[in-house]
Amino acid sequence: xxxxxxxxxxxxxxxxxxxxxxxxxxxxxxxxxxxxxxxxxxxxxxxxxxxxxxxxxxxxxxxxxxxxxxxxxxxxxxxxxxxxxxxxxxxxxxxxxxxxxxxxxxxxxxxxxxxxxxxxxxxxxxxxxxxxxxxxxxxxxxxxxxxxxxxxxxxxxxxxxxxxxxxxxxxxxxxxxxxxxxxxxxxxxxxxxxxxxxxxxxxxxxxxxxxxxxxxxxxxxxxxxxxxxxxxxxxxxxxxxxxxxxxxxxxxxxxxxxxxxxxxxxxxxxxxxxxxxxxxxxxxxxxxxxxxxxxxxxxxxxxxxxxxxxxxxxxxxxxxxxxxxxxxxxxxxxxxxxxxxxxxxxxxxxxxxxxxxxxxxxxxxxxxxxxxxxxxxxxxxxxxxxxxxxxx
Ligand code: BGC
Numbered sequence: 001x002x003x004x005x006x007x008x009x010x011x012x013x014x015x016x017x018x019x020x021x022x023x024x025x026x027x028x029x030x031x032x033x034x035x036x037x038x039x040x041x042x043x044x045x046x047x048x049x050x051x052x053x054x055x056x057x058x059x060x061x062x063x064x065x066x067x068x069x070x071x072x073x074x075x076x077x078x079x080x081x082x083x084x085x086x087x088x089x090x091x092x093x094x095x096x097x098x099x100x101x102x103x104x105x106x107x108x109x110x111x112x113x114x115x116x117x118x119x120x121x122x123x124x125x126x127x128x129x130x131x132x133x134x135x136x137x138x139x140x141x142x143x144x145x146x147x148x149x150x151x152x153x154x155x156x157x158x159x160x161x162x163x164x165x166x167x168x169x170x171x172x173x174x175x176x177x178x179x180x181x182x183x184x185x186x187x188x189x190x191x192x193x194x195x196x197x198x199x200x201x202x203x204x205x206x207x208x209x210x211x212x213x214x215x216x217x218x219x220x221x222x223x224x225x226x227x228x229x230x231x232x233x234x235x236x237x238x239x240x241x242x243x244x245x246x247x248x249x250x251x252x253x254x255x256x257x258x259x260x261x262x263x264x265x266x267x268x269x270x271x272x273x274x275x276x277x278x279x280x281x282x283x284x285x286x287x288x289x290x291x292x293x294x295x296x297x298x299x300x301x302x303x304x305x306x307x308x309x310x311x312x313x314x315x316x317x318x319x320x321x322x323x324x325x326x327x328x329x330x331x332x333x334x335x336x337x338x339x340x341x342x343x344x345x346x347x348x349x350x351x352x353x354x355x356x357x358x359x360x361x362x363x364x365x366x367x368x369x370x371x372x373x374x375x376x377x378x379x380x381x382x383x384x385x386x387x388x389x390x391x392x
Contacts, residue, residue, distance in 0.1 A: 003322055004370050006329035007363035008048050011041055014360055015053055016097040019060030023094075024333070027356035032094040032102065035061065035114025036160060037361040039121035040296075043251075044364035046128045047371045055134055058122050064099045065091070065141040072148045079151055091115065091148055093158070108158040108165055113172040115145050119179030120252060123186055135192050142183060143194045149176050150202055154209070156226055160244050161282060166229035170214040170221065171244040177206050178252025207254060219264040220245050222283060241268040242283040243297040250304045257308050266304065274301065275338055279320050289348045289355050290339030295321055295331050299365035306372035314373050321366055331366060332357035 001009070014022050020033035021041045038061070042054040071089055078085050092101050093111035101109075119142065126135050135142075153176045159169040184199045186192045213224045222242040223233060246269065248254050249262045256262070273281045279293030280301050298321055302314035324335050333356040339345050 001329065003325055003329055003331075004048075004367065006325075007044075007331070007367050008050065010330065010358050010363050011045060011360050011367075012050065012053060014358075015056070018098055019056035019058075020095070020097040020099065021057060021360050022097060023361065024356040024359050027352070029352060030356050030359075031097075033060070033097055033099075034094045035118050036093065036111070037364075039114065039117035040368070041360050041364040043121050043124055044367035046125050048367050051125070051129045051131075054121075054125050055129070055131060058118070058125060058134065058138065060099060061118050061122075062138040062141040064095055065144050067099065068092075068101070069140070069144040072144055072151070075151055076147070085155075090152065090157075093162075108162050110165065111158045111160070111162065111172070112149070112152055112155075113160050113169075113175040115149055116172075116175030116177070116179030116252075119145060120175065120182045123179075123182030124251075126186060126191070132191055135186065139192060139194055142192070143197070146180065146183070146194070146197050146199065149180065150197070153202075153206060154226075156229075159223070161286075161288075164223055164231075164233065166227075166231060167223040167233070167238075168213075168226050169223055170210055171242065171247050173206050173210055173214070174248040174252045174254045177203050177210075177254045178247075181253070210248075210254065215261055218261060219268055220248060220261060237283070237285050240284055241265060241272055243269050243273050243280050243294070243300065244282070245269065246297075246300050246304045250300075250307050257304070266308075269301065273297075277320070278338060279317070279324070279335060281340060284340065287341045287344040289334060290336050290343075290345030291341045292334035292336035292339050292355075294334045295324060295359070295362035296333075296365040299362075299369040302369045303365070303372050306369075306376040309376070311373055311376040314369065314376070318366075318369055318373060321369070326357065330358035331362040333359040333362060 014025050016022065021038045023030035023032060023034055023037050038057055042057040045054040068091055071091060075085055075089050088105055090110045092109040093114055096102060153173065156166050156168060158165045160171055180199050180203050187194060214220050216239045221239040223238050225238065245265050249257045272284055275293055279298040281291060281293055282297065298317045302317035305311065305314040325331055336345055336355060
């Protein structure tokens with residue numbers, strides 16, 4: 001079985017009957033479903049023709065959001081009255097597979113990005129499947145999400161690596177813009193009946209914030225400082241590149257690939273985060289498991305290259321990803337053979353055991369990359385080896 005088929009198999013085998021995708025079945029801390037991981041996984045399922053799996057996931061998200069929508073009403077009135085919102089009054093980043101908040105509230109659950117991501121993924125699902133009934137079913141959850149994003153997009157929250165909760169993050173802002181724009185386009189086509197909610201103004205405001213606050217030396221930065229954080233980040237971290245910034249252009253389309261700031265950002269990612277002949281680091285200064293090369297980010301850079309008309313570089317990254325699969329064809333979260341902070345690696349191994357594998361998000365990004373390479377190179381309609389056959 002090739003890695004493409006294996007990736008589909010890993011994802012389907014680890015989708016709970018509820019529709020939730022577990023982040024990793026064997027890593028204790030990852031036995032939950034994240035909206036962030038899940039949205040990319042569902043997108044990969046759509047690209048590989050497994051639409052019912054993706055649909056089940058979006059229905060699961062809809063049920064979760066409906067279950068906790070009361071929190072958004074309370075949050076709105078707290079913010080309106082100038083009260084500091086209760087830290088548990090936000091919508092969580094991850095849930096049990098049955099769709100409930102976890103009992104232990106110790107995880108940094110205030111992460112805004114997944115709420116933009118699911119709107120983006122859902123819109124892609126609808127564009128691909130034309131399942132307008134599902135859209136109607138989810139109208140309330142979509143409306144709640146938009147109302148929630150309006151309230152929280154500008155509040156400091158954890159980034160997509162679940163760090164630095166005292167800052168704002170250009171990646172997270174881009175998910176909000178991308179998700180809102182994708183849903184708004186369905187609304188403008190008359191495909192969904194939701195209130196107007198001033199979505200366009202909101203998109204404009206967030207984009208303006210990015211232009212004004214997220215650019216230093218002509219590139220997008222990792223974090224935006226708001227107020228006076230108790231944990232001050234050094235400028236090289238604050239302003240440095242982070243591979244997740246690729247998302248600003250692909251897939252969220254906040255700024256086009258040709259945008260000068262975007263190209264300068266990708267140049268910095270290539271220079272500072274792409275190991276020659278290897279994979280892509282999250283950011284300089286990463287210590288998690290010593291800070292290794294991430295499979296999903298390597299695929300993400302390849303995805304970007306396909307859209308930028310550079311599929312040869314994407315092929316190179318694909319080759320590296322394939323070399324990281326274990327003998328069962330499983331992809332880990334990261335490979336720590338060339339860590340940025342070698343001393344930190346044993347600390348995490350002692351604390352949480354071996355690196356998470358198989359990570360469903362890694363498999364999903366590989367599926368996305370293979371599809372993108374095919375699109376970028378296959379003008380004659382031939383099928384690339386390793387893709388096609390059953391499951392597609
Ligand atoms: C990553 C998150 C991810 C989670 C589950 C964390 O280590 O930083 O981005 O959502 O794992 O895969």
